Amino acid sequence: MLDILYAGLETDDWRACTESSENESVKATVGEGFAKLLLLGEKYPNLPASFYPFVLGKLIALYFSEESKEQLRFKQCLSVFFEHYASLLEKHKGYISKAFVPLIRSLWPGIDRNSKSSSYVVSNQRKRAVLASKFILQMMQTPLYKKETRHEPESQVNKSPEDSIQPPIDCTEEGLAIRIAIEMVSFKGKKTAAEKAYVAALCKILVLLNLKPSEQNLIKLMKKLLCRVAESVCSEKELLKDVKPMLEHLNSLDACPSEELSQDEANSIFEALGVSYDLDITAPATVPQTPAPCSTRPARSRRRARIAETSSDEEEEVASPPLSAMPAPNTLMTRSHRASKAAALAKITASRMRRSDADEDIEEEEEDVVSSDVTAEDSDD
Template sequence: MSTELTEAILKYVALEKELLADGSDENASTVVFVTNKLLTIAALCDVGDEVGRRLLSQLASDMLVSAATSDVLLPALVDCIAHTHKKTNDRIDVVTGIIRELADDNNYRNTGGLDTSLVVDTETDIADFTADDRQFRSLAICSLFLEKTRRLNINHGEMSALIDNLILPGIQNHNTFIREQAIRSLGLCCVINPEFGRDYLLLLLQVAENDGPRIQLTAVKTLFDLLLVYGPLTLGVSSAHVESDRKREQQADVIRESMNNMSLMENDLEALGDKDTGENESDTEATVDTTIKTYIPILFNLLQSDTAEMRTVAAEGFAKLLHTNHLASHTVFAALMVLYFNPMSSDDQRLRQCLGVFFPEFAFATARPVADKSLAHQAIIERSFLQIMNTLLDAPRRSPLYEVNEYQVGAYLLYLTSPEQLNQNNPNYSSGASLFEAHHALAITIANECLHAAKDGDNYYMKLWSKLLNVIEIEHENQQLVKAMRVIIADLRKECNDSVAQKQLQRSAHQLADYDQTPDDWISRSDIEGLFDNLLKGLDRAFLDGVDEVLATTANTDGSVKRTLRARSVKAPTKTDNSDSEVASDGADESDEESESEADIQEADLDDPESTDEEMA
């Protein structure tokens, strides 16, 4: 590290001060840009020369404590500190020393206050922002320093004091930008060391629930980062952390009270540092249960947030958790699929791009082996199929989901579970019947829905399910399933009174007849029931997390099938005799003429028996 480079940086710093004093902001910005590049170069130079290393470290430290230093230079200055101090403990000592100087009024030279050009929100009143400029600068330096740290020793006295005296008071500050920096710093501490994550996870949850949108967004990102780095199991509350539970509850209460009152109480820090010496609770919940029951539902609710950015962050977080196998939940997958097809998200390009890439990657990627199988992701999609379809079919007229084309959604789910696509996109999958397990289970599900629709006389449902039945791929060698489906479709054709659905069922019957190697041999109904039970049991779902049971209440669904006729559907009359049926049919046609006209547009895809699933694929 040459002293000439350091001297050049000092010259530009002095020039910046002169230009600011003369009111030449445009030229000062140019000087700041050049200074930033010089500092970046300095952070890449060899520090073998001890004199040059100390000179650069001293220069960076002096600039960090100077109020005249622009915030644009902070990342480069912290890089210089990290470059000249390789050991983590040395960095902590230097950074805490800088923050200690910032806290001293005599050392902080007020030359115009904090440069807020990059952080000020135009909708926020910043009249009193410079009053907390030192605390903001200290937190900014702290967060930048933590970004350069891979491992943190929880027993380090300087770091513990930094959290207690800087970060936690910053969370209680009335200024939005200071609280945001404090949450970011606390989140980085938690990501670096899981012990911090366990200690302050409850505090982050309280902030994510009760603070303003800007702070909530930072807290939610931090929570998802923790789950991605360590997983729900590691961050759960275990018996070893019962003693710190009471401390975290006190911290959350203080922070919540501070956010409500927007003022700092004198005894806040004492309450934060107070350790209760009372008796600890004897029984605690299991680690994974605590994580699932406490944390996941709070984050799951964010998928229905009124803020588009919050929904996007939550969707990205859950997509990453599912893809990395930190979470196995068909309820979460169903919520992401519904959000993807929701017309309200059509303008959110980031959300649609994320989910559009996630679904094929999740469906066709090699999942973790479960019971010697590699189709865990396929089981999640299969399990979520009916939940997704029921959500769309039961949507009220005022809901944006009412306008969603259910066939396109169903066809897309069948595409994601297609054996052909599995084989093409991932040759590592095992060959044979395992590729067809998801479609075999979905064939049973759709056939069951067809039977319900025929029994209820719901032509709209019947056309939808019969068309989706044509997309199902059944293994030719599974003759028992082929024969069972032939029996089911034969029964459906007898019960169905809709011409469009009849054509769809006829196509399915012809296709199955081609697969049947012994068409004259039929299967009994008792054998069909046993076959269906075995097929559903064959798709191993034991890996699914208990999160679905918890989220059932949050999602207002228990996973069961709720048969409700769609408002736009035309219910066919109950069959009695021919004359009564004709009269009832005429009456139904007259009374429901308006309802049919309203449904013409949305049923257009179902009324065309020649259309195929190639459009969706």
């Protein structure tokens, strides 16, 4: 029966409501039914534990889907459900924590499936995934309802939160932090643009989690995991900038940095969270340095260096003009061009003058010849 109902969540039937306001789509009706089933889960002990985070993730995805915007009644129903579900029981926090990584991974474009959509659609999908991640974080940080008990002893009323029984690891924000860190470590080597954006979004959620200093084993394990994350993003300057502040915060929470976490303690934490991850505690982990940003200031030019050298020697300043007074290259090119034109004009003028002088010499010679001929004729007469 649950399989048949779940098939209703997978259908694409978001048809508009008819004239009767009571008529809702199949997906909205089935979603409301699953929400009630999750609230009344205590009455159905035969349901598997994996059922709750799986269905919870589907309901959150429906709540933030584009198709459900017109289903106002359905969204109002889910809004009330999420508010009460996160505050009702402590184990609900564990289901919320388990639903986080699979849900955000499925919503993020380019991770589980190749996204061939336009950049506009991809941007909207990322925004929707970020909203869903912040919504789950808000559910994790919502305080539980106080249980009302009759004739409660005064000693119990004045009991401090530190003296109360600690919740299981998988129901705490520390447990969610470890799940997120393991997901971030899984992306090794060179990352695609979608993977970079996904890891950056997870890191921003990780920073918002409230980690208790009393959980020293969890703090030390988180440090180990984030060192692995820092090693995997050492070539990504922006990602490394997001990871290092969280590492610094964990170092401030670590009461005994010299005390190492044992392999058995780490494995017991992973087992309590229900995650399988092979972490070698003994392997050395170093935090890489953040790559220095490239300077946008231009390098000091040789011309400026020469100016500094000449300014330190007064005698050279007197002997030769300062380089700052030298014309710019464009000015030099203009002047050389003008000088070549002047030289060419001078050559043309000189050649013309030589030609005119030669013509004058020829005319004078002709006049001399004519005059000599006339003189000879006169002497003959």
